[in-house]
Amino acid sequence: MSEEQTGHEDFEMDALNRVRAYHHRTKHGFGRYAASPGFMDWETQPDPFRRFDGAQQFPLPLAADSLAVLYADLFTPEGISASPLDKTGVGILLELSFGLAAWKQYGNDRWALRCNPSSGNLHPTEAYLIASGVPGLEDGGYHYASIDHALEQRCQFEPPFHGLLVGLSSIHWREAWKYGERAFRYCQHDIGHGLGALRYAAAVLGWRLRLLDSWGDGDIAALLGLDRQADFAGAEIEAPDVLCLIETGVDGDGEPDIDALLNAASAGIWTGKANTLSQVHHSNWPVIDEVCAAAHKPRTINPTPLGNAVDTHLRPHPNPPPPRESFLGGRTISINSTPLPALSPTLCELTAAELIKQRRSAQAFDGVTAIPAKTLCRILDATLPRTNMPPLDLWNRSPKVHLVLFIHRVVGLPPGVYLFCRSAEAEPVLKAKLKESFKWESCDGIPNHLRLYRLLRADARQAATTLSCQQAIAGDSAFSLGMLTEFEAGLAEGPWGYRRLFWECGLIGQALYLEAEAAGVRGTGIGCFFDDPVHELLGLGGTAFQSLYHFTVGGPVVDNRLENLPGYWHLERLQSSQHQRAT
Numbered sequence: 351m352s353e354e355q356t357g358h359e360d361f362e363m364d365a366l367n368r369v370r371a372y373h374h375r376t377k378h379g380f381g382r383y384a385a386s387p388g389f390m391d392w393e394t395q396p397d398p399f400r401r402f403d404g405a406q407q408f409p410l411p412l413a414a415d416s417l418a419v420l421y422a423d424l425f426t427p428e429g430i431s432a433s434p435l436d437k438t439g440v441g442i443l444l445e446l447s448f449g450l451a452a453w454k455q456y457g458n459d460r461w462a463l464r465c466n467p468s469s470g471n472l473h474p475t476e477a478y479l480i481a482s483g484v485p486g487l488e489d490g491g492y493h494y495a496s497i498d499h500a501l502e503q504r505c506q507f508e509p510p511f512h513g514l515l516v517g518l519s520s521i522h523w524r525e526a527w528k529y530g531e532r533a534f535r536y537c538q539h540d541i542g543h544g545l546g547a548l549r550y551a552a553a554v555l556g557w558r559l560r561l562l563d564s565w566g567d568g569d570i571a572a573l574l575g576l577d578r579q580a581d582f583a584g585a586e587i588e589a590p591d592v593l594c595l596i597e598t599g600v601d602g603d604g605e606p607d608i609d610a611l612l613n614a615a616s617a618g619i620w621t622g623k624a625n626t627l628s629q630v631h632h633s634n635w636p637v638i639d640e641v642c643a644a645a646h647k648p649r650t651i652n653p654t655p656l657g658n659a660v661d662t663h664l665r666p667h668p669n670p671p672p673p674r675e676s677f678l679g680g681r682t683i684s685i686n687s688t689p690l691p692a693l694s695p696t697l698c699e700l701t702a703a704e705l706i707k708q709r710r711s712a713q714a715f716d717g718v719t720a721i722p723a724k725t726l727c728r729i730l731d732a733t734l735p736r737t738n739m740p741p742l743d744l745w746n747r748s749p750k751v752h753l754v755l756f757i758h759r760v761v762g763l764p765p766g767v768y769l770f771c772r773s774a775e776a777e778p779v780l781k782a783k784l785k786e787s788f789k790w791e792s793c794d795g796i797p798n799h800l801r802l803y804r805l806l807r808a809d810a811r812q813a814a815t816t817l818s819c820q821q822a823i824a825g826d827s828a829f830s831l832g833m834l835t836e837f838e839a840g841l842a843e844g845p846w847g848y849r850r851l852f853w854e855c856g857l858i859g860q861a862l863y864l865e866a867e868a869a870g871v872r873g874t875g876i877g878c879f880f881d882d883p884v885h886e887l888l889g890l891g892g893t894a895f896q897s898l899y900h901f902t903v904g905g906p907v908v909d910n911r912l913e914n915l916p917g918y919w920h921l922e923r924l925q926s927s928q929h930q931r932a933t
């Protein structure tokens with residue numbers, strides 16, 4: 351082995367250790383929370399909207415409500431015919447992913463809610479576009495200003511490809527302001543939710559989304575202009591996360607060459623200065639910068655997808671991949687792809703746009719609503735990867751997230767702790783690792799491919815509440831869950847694999863949110879939970895598996911004191927007053 355190779359491996363090991371150290375240090379436990387300000391410092395509350403002052407703004411049409419596509423249509427094998435890739439299509443894509451969905455008002459307080467959820471409604475995720483040959487848009491790079499539903503032109507240049515790229519970044523400060531050191535985790539969850547939101551929005555247009563996995567974080571920063579220090583002087587920086595290609599099914603959807611695109615962007619004309627979100631930062635969290643640096647992704651050669659990311663039987667793969675392998679719990683096992691049956695139909699009759707915009711997090715559950723086992727099956731099934739089906743088809747890698755369910759009110763399933771294994775390969779490993787006393791009972795009437803097992807019959811309401819930082823939403827629902835990730839397998843990809851585990855959790859969370867809403871109930875993501883007590887309940891030692899996200903679904907209690915306003919009521923008001931002035 352050369353000295354250079356050894357040096358690189360040492361560097362990576364050091365980065366992995368720093369990622370592990372961050373993870374352990376930011377665990378919540380009984381009587382010990384990860385370091386945070388512990389109060390809301392209203393004086394430094396970050397502006398929820400990033401703007402690039404001086405950049406030219408191009409308003410986008412608000413046209414999502416004109417689409418007749420039903421939510422149910424997103425899952426039909428014949429699919430939806432692709433909308434043209436033009437300014438209207440881009441407007442709908444962003445409206446239904448990162449756009450504002452509603453405003454809530456209580457007394458004099460009014461706050462915006464978006465199609466994508468976010469821990470604490472703090473929205474660290476920013477969205478960017480690179481457009482080339484899109485009718486109605488000048489070629490170049492743009493930032494999406496969700497408050498105005500407009501594109502801010504960051505760079506005028508001619509990209510050497512034809513089509514549309516979407517890039518996502520995180521402003522860690524937005525979350526750290528409230529949550530302190532654990533904020534980096536929440537930013538990663540939000541990227542997963544953002545990817546899910548984008549995938550669903552693309553599906554409404556009959557488009558698909560491909561992760562451009564080989565791009566390094568430095569490449570993404572250069573393309574989106576996040577590394578232009580002068581443009582961020584005095585403003586909170588953004589960390590690059592992910593770049594995706596929009597696939598519309600027409601010629602020209604090919605992946606752009608990284609260097610050619612970066613060269614073209616660096617020679618472009620850049621405009622705009624990022625706004626300052628908080629005038630002062632009373633508390634800083636250096637550990638977030640440290641883990642961000644440690645989990646930095648370099649440019650990589652696209653790996654052969656690990657595992658059966660999609661049920662490839664539906665569409666023959668031109669070059670069948672070699673037998674797949676996954677590193678689970680410290681040993682390597684091979685993965686066999688087993689075809690999944692079709693997803694059972696949803697009973698939801700709403701249009702996709704209606705459902706996406708009405709998605710909300712429940713603040714409280716009624717403690718009585720029960721859902722049929724069939725509904726639970728559909729919700730769980732929708733988190734499995736199927737070809738050309740949002741949102742998990744985006745995740746071209748083996749499932750590394752499994753769900754530990756606390757079932758409270760599901761007709762046909764006795765209350766207790768259950769395990770939903772999202773891959774066949776993980777099942778024997780989990781059987782070997784989880785508490786010996788667990789029963790692993792098959793559940794009557796549940797399709798076999800769902801791999802749902804009852805571990806323990808029990809009233810789990812109090813345990814679920816306690817483990818989710820004493821939040822009643824985990825016990826008053828129909829069911830809540832912990833997302834058990836193959837932690838070491840994720841890190842085996844590289845230190846950046848840590849972020850991807852959260853992204854997969856967020857993607858699953860987005861599916862749970864929309865499926866809950868489609869079933870007439872409601873979901874809520876839960877970032878606050880007691881990490882190791884969850885592992886102890888399951889009898890898990892070591893770090894082969896770690897719980898990274900919780901979620902809850904049930905009958906919501908709606909707060910009728912809040913007034914609801916449409917997402918872009920402020921623009922409509924502006925437009926009508928301008929119209930009145932003109933006439």
Ligand SMILES: Cc1cc2nc3c(=O)[nH]c(=O)nc-3n(C[C@H](O)[C@H](O)[C@H](O)COP(=O)(O)O)c2cc1C
Nearest residue numbers: 463464467468469470471539710711875876877878
């Ligand atoms: C990663 C993540 C973690 C969250 N954690 C919690 C939580 O611990 N408790 C809670 O009540 N809500 C939680 N939420 C819900 C957010 O508060 C909610 O998404 C936000 O207020 C925006 O509201 P909306 O989802 O209705 O758009 C979480 C959401 C996300 C995406």
